[in-house]
Amino acid sequence: MPELPEVETTRRGLQPHIEGLCIREIIVRNARLRWPIDANINQYCANQPLQHINRRGKYLLLGLPAGHIIIHLGMSGSLRMAHHSEPASLHDHVDIILDNDAAIRLRDPRRFGAVLWQDGDVNQHPLLAKLGPEPLDGDLATVLWQISRCNVPLKNLLMDSHRIVGIGNIYANEALFDARLSPFRKASTLDLAECNQLANSIRHILETAIIAGGSTLRDFVGVNNQPGYFQQTYAVYGRTGLDCPICHQAIVKTKQAQRSTFWCPECQQ
Template sequence: MPELPEVETTRRGIAPSLIGKAITEVRIRNGKLRWPVDYQLPEFLPGQTLLALERRAKYLLFRFEHGVLIGHLGMSGSLRIVPQAHPPQTHDHIDLVFGEQALRLRDPRRFGAMLWHSGDPMQHPLLSHLGPEPLQDTFNGDTLYQSLRTRQAAIKLAIMDAHIVVGVGNIYASESLFLAGIRPTTPAHRLSRARCTRLAEAIKTILSRAIEAGGSSLRDFFHADGQSGYFQQQYAAYARTGEACRHCNTPIRQIQQGQRSTFYCPKCQR
């Protein structure tokens, strides 16, 4: 499931071979993603050069000469560079062809998106109200503390809210709270400034680590034509229900918060 590190890994993996190249063809085999893909894409995109590939939250921004393609991988999406003529498999919905190479979107669950927007992407309704990027200085202990002051909700839910900070999904929310030693059920506004600093740092550390891990497997990931999937990280809490905490051996506990599973160590996290 792509969280911010996987999206960033994807961006870094595909950018070098595509930037500066022009689209020669667009193939839409199934445009029924989260929102219908503009069926006129194959008409107006060819001929345009990819100027830059950026990321905002978990959105990928493909900047072209006359607009931007806003991509999202949803829960099951992946982007791969394949030979242009490579036979598509089930769930390979869209090809952006750049000469002999194609950028292929695969998304079994079709929660992803591919939206054309002419104009400033940051003004797009999906992007305009987003909170700070976790790896930038605009997100730190002080800003986190301030944004949590009015929040009664559990801290796990708060850090998964894109108004507070973007890019923290279910997996890394549990991992960050474990690293910070904070119980996921703690009401957000009860966290001291010091604990907010600790948590902000933990989020940065966890996400950075995951990006590095992704980077180390980039070569395998992008040159494999099978589906090796994303680099599997060693998690401290996530999906380790009943297993021994790596620090104190206490069994990891699993609870439900907001219809999502949360994992934590009842001893290390208070």
């Protein structure tokens, strides 16, 4: 489930293999992702140099002279490098073929992902224009203070990309546990010290996951179908009934806004 750390790991994994190369063509085997892939995408991208690969929230941005290819991995998407002649499997929907015969291959079984084109300034794209700030850039405690002046539960706040980007269900659960804050608490009740505490936890959780992902970068250029990141180990996520690592009480699972919340009732009052 790609959240910010997995997307950033993907970006770092692809970067040395693609920057400076030319796109020969884009092969779309199945255009039916979250939004249909533009049938004319080759008109924008073929024979164009890949100048850089950036990230905005959970979106990967492939920079071409005239615009950007925007890729979102949804919840089951992964990118890896393959040789263009390597047979594609069932869910390998898109290949971006490069002029050295390599391919950036998108695999996405559940097709919640997206491959889009945006002319000119990529931040003008409707999906990017309204995104909140990056959690790892700037003063996160101040950002949290500013966005927390509202009446939503803390977990919903962290998962709302229009308020802050990059944090999905897994890392929202983990960050709130690390900060010893209840996922059900109303955001507006946080004081500055608690915003600071939560900022430290979010940074710690995300940076630790990125470092863990970095140790697996070699897998981006392999013959297997594994994405370039591994399942991390978590303190609360997916650990219903198991011991809290701090107080050893049982971790509880609750539905919150149609999503599973994992938390320790003792540590996160």
